[in-house]
Amino acid sequence: MADDLGERLAALSCPVPASAGSDTVLLAHGGGGRMSQRLIERLFLPAFDNPALAELHDGAVLTVPAGRLAISTDSYVIHPRFFPGGDIGSLAVHGTVNDLAMCGAQPLALTAGLVLEEGLPMEELERIVRSMQAAAERAGTSIVTGDTKVVDRGKGDGVFVNVTGIGIVPEGIAISPSRARPGDAILLSGRIADHGIAILSLREGLRFETDLASDTAPLNGMVADLLASAGEAVHVLRDPTRGGVASVLNELAQKAGAGVELDEAAIPVGDAVRGACEILGLDPLYVANEGKLVAFVAPHAAEAALAALRAHPLGREAARIGTVVPDHPGRVFLRSRIGGMRVVDMLTGDPLPRIC
Numbered sequence: 433m434a435d436d437l438g439e440r441l442a443a444l445s446c447p448v449p450a451s452a453g454s455d456t457v458l459l460a461h462g463g464g465g466r467m468s469q470r471l472i473e474r475l476f477l478p479a480f481d482n483p484a485l486a487e488l489h490d491g492a493v494l495t496v497p498a499g500r501l502a503i504s505t506d507s508y509v510i511h512p513r514f515f516p517g518g519d520i521g522s523l524a525v526h527g528t529v530n531d532l533a534m535c536g537a538q539p540l541a542l543t544a545g546l547v548l549e550e551g552l553p554m555e556e557l558e559r560i561v562r563s564m565q566a567a568a569e570r571a572g573t574s575i576v577t578g579d580t581k582v583v584d585r586g587k588g589d590g591v592f593v594n595v596t597g598i599g600i601v602p603e604g605i606a607i608s609p610s611r612a613r614p615g616d617a618i619l620l621s622g623r624i625a626d627h628g629i630a631i632l633s634l635r636e637g638l639r640f641e642t643d644l645a646s647d648t649a650p651l652n653g654m655v656a657d658l659l660a661s662a663g664e665a666v667h668v669l670r671d672p673t674r675g676g677v678a679s680v681l682n683e684l685a686q687k688a689g690a691g692v693e694l695d696e697a698a699i700p701v702g703d704a705v706r707g708a709c710e711i712l713g714l715d716p717l718y719v720a721n722e723g724k725l726v727a728f729v730a731p732h733a734a735e736a737a738l739a740a741l742r743a744h745p746l747g748r749e750a751a752r753i754g755t756v757v758p759d760h761p762g763r764v765f766l767r768s769r770i771g772g773m774r775v776v777d778m779l780t781g782d783p784l785p786r787i788c
Contacts, residue, residue, distance in 0.1 A: 456551050457557060461548070475561055479565045480564075480574070480575040489577075492541060503598055504597050505594065506524070506594070507594040509592050510523060512634060513560070516630050524567075524593040526567055526571070526648050526650050526651075526723070530651045530723075533651045533669070534607065534725065535607055541574055543575065546591060547591065549582075550584055556591075571652055605659055610688065611688075611728075614758040616731065617731055617755060618756065619729060619734070619752055620750065622647070623702045624699065624705075625720075627648060630644040631646065649722070657744050658727065661737055662740065665730040665732065666729050668726075675718060677717050678717035678778075678779065681754075681776070684728070685764055689761045692756060694753055694766045738752055
């Protein structure tokens with residue numbers, strides 16, 4: 433009986449790590465003890481260095497400038513973790529920064545939560561952390577607090593990342609789907625479907641004549657320029673991630689109780705993406721993006737807003753792709769290149785899962 437009890441207790445105990453300098457993530461890295469402390473001190477603190485984080489408090493205390501707070505959070509589970517144009521780290525930061533930007537906010541601070549699977553190469557974790565910091569710097573913000581958990585081998589997918597952001601909305605800015613009005617111009621900041629097709633081609637081992645790369649990028653700088661140019665005339669902003677432009681426009685049309693009419697010839701799609709979509713039987717309107725925005729702008733300010741987008745490095749290929757109309761409320765129609773009209777319905781499935 434005593435031997436059985438001893439064996440059961442031994443099975444419940446955590447193994448002593450063989451080395452503090454392990455080249456993979458160990459369960460002990462999430463145990464709250466010495467190895468957790470070393471991971472924080474040797475990886476996270478140097479990478480995310482800023483005064484709020486250096487306090488090593490249970491949270492971050494921030495000085496908040498005047499304005500209204502915007503808060504957003506998102507989790508990222510993309511596979512593969514590294515892809516042309518980015519990785520799960522930069523994607524997580526850009527995605528949350530962009531969600532804040534779609535509220536008209538500039539990011540004040542970010543938090544990061546990482547769920548690591550035992551056995552994840554430490555080199556990959558370091559690469560992801562460096563990428564997160566570089567993305568935050570590019571967006572003009574900091575990662576000020578966070579958390580790390582480690583799960584058993586086989587119980588995760590290498591790494592999951594959650595990023596929460598807090599931003600400030602300037603006075604006089606009111607961005608909301610409810611502000612869409614018939615007559616609003618619909619602007620798109622650039623070519624669509626680059627991210628989704630880049631991920632799919634890498635995941636499935638597809639080869640095309642032109643290299644495809646994700647469009648992942650922080651949009652807050654471009655949004656700031658847009659708002660400086662058009663201000664209150666910018667009624668709606670949205671980044672067309674999962675489900676693409678078609679799903680976002682359907683969602684906005686339904687919430688606004690208005691119709692949307694698009695011009696297919698005006699929608700920018702790269703030749704490589706168009707060719708890939710034709711081969712794969714995909715519609716670019718439904719493929720994910722991670723560095724594009726859709727804006728509904730009052731007609732009197734549409735040209736100024738379009739010029740502001742095109743003046744920014746991320747918006748050089750911006751275009752006016754359609755109009756909000758009083759007809760067919762809640763529905764999206766597309767005028768084809770040959771002049772016919774067809775319904776662009778809400779996505780019913782997910783042709784490209786786990787893209788963000």
